[in-house]
Amino acid sequence: MKVLLVSASPRRGGNTFTALNEVKKTLESDGIDTELVELGAKPVRGCIACGGCRRDPDKHRCVFDDDICNTISEKAETADAFVFGTPVYYGVPNATAMALIQRLLYSNGGAFQYKPVANVCVCRRGGADVAYQTMNMMFEMCNMPIVTSQYWNIAYGREKGEAASDTEGMQTMRTLAHNMSWMLKKIHGLATTDLPEKEPWSPMNFIR
Numbered sequence: 001m002k003v004l005l006v007s008a009s010p011r012r013g014g015n016t017f018t019a020l021n022e023v024k025k026t027l028e029s030d031g032i033d034t035e036l037v038e039l040g041a042k043p044v045r046g047c048i049a050c051g052g053c054r055r056d057p058d059k060h061r062c063v064f065d066d067d068i069c070n071t072i073s074e075k076a077e078t079a080d081a082f083v084f085g086t087p088v089y090y091g092v093p094n095a096t097a098m099a100l101i102q103r104l105l106y107s108n109g110g111a112f113q114y115k116p117v118a119n120v121c122v123c124r125r126g127g128a129d130v131a132y133q134t135m136n137m138m139f140e141m142c143n144m145p146i147v148t149s150q151y152w153n154i155a156y157g158r159e160k161g162e163a164a165s166d167t168e169g170m171q172t173m174r175t176l177a178h179n180m181s182w183m184l185k186k187i188h189g190l191a192t193t194d195l196p197e198k199e200p201w202s203p204m205n206f207i208r
């Protein structure tokens, strides 16, 4: 079983990567294969509603082949679950995350439906709740089971890598990974435990 993780941050090795990498490492410790793709700073177009992806019912690709969308689309076909990560920009997911996910789901929805998905949002201070819900809205109308954690999948940090110091955020990522591997194993009839692994709660308050 394989989970595809995609970071929509333009900042390679930044906080979105840090959070997703915590999910990735934990999935691997649970015996799940992973691939983490960072979109980086290259542009990703938005959907132009041309309908070209649906003209040939067997194609399942966006007409624009000049960015990473179709590469991810191909990877999605062999993935069993997904984690999409985005930095919060002005209280919502960044434009790259929205553009990519909308084109993926519209052009190749069959590669996503009935596969578990989670989103991860990273911010300095505020707006992550709205960004989180906005991301889930896209998956919720595509028959994708949403995997949850012990809290919303949010990590806090501003400068590159600061999110690693958000100890509760990192625990939320590990719990998410355990829940996702558990769900995948249940779906595929490979679960060896009734419930997923769970760490003792390790809260981190803003004022300390």
Ligand SMILES: Cc1cc2nc3c(=O)[nH]c(=O)nc-3n(C[C@H](O)[C@H](O)[C@H](O)COP(=O)(O)O)c2cc1C
Binding pocket: 009, 010, 011, 013, 014, 015, 016, 017, 087, 088, 089, 090, 091, 092, 122, 123, 124, 125, 126, 127, 156, 157, 158, 159, 160, 161
């Ligand atoms: C254009 C822009 C808008 C941002 N808007 C917000 C915001 O609304 N709320 C917030 O808490 N942080 C905001 N931030 C800060 C980033 O979310 C934060 O630095 C995050 O850690 C970046 O993740 P990355 O390292 O993966 O790129 C913004 C950053 C940029 C560049």
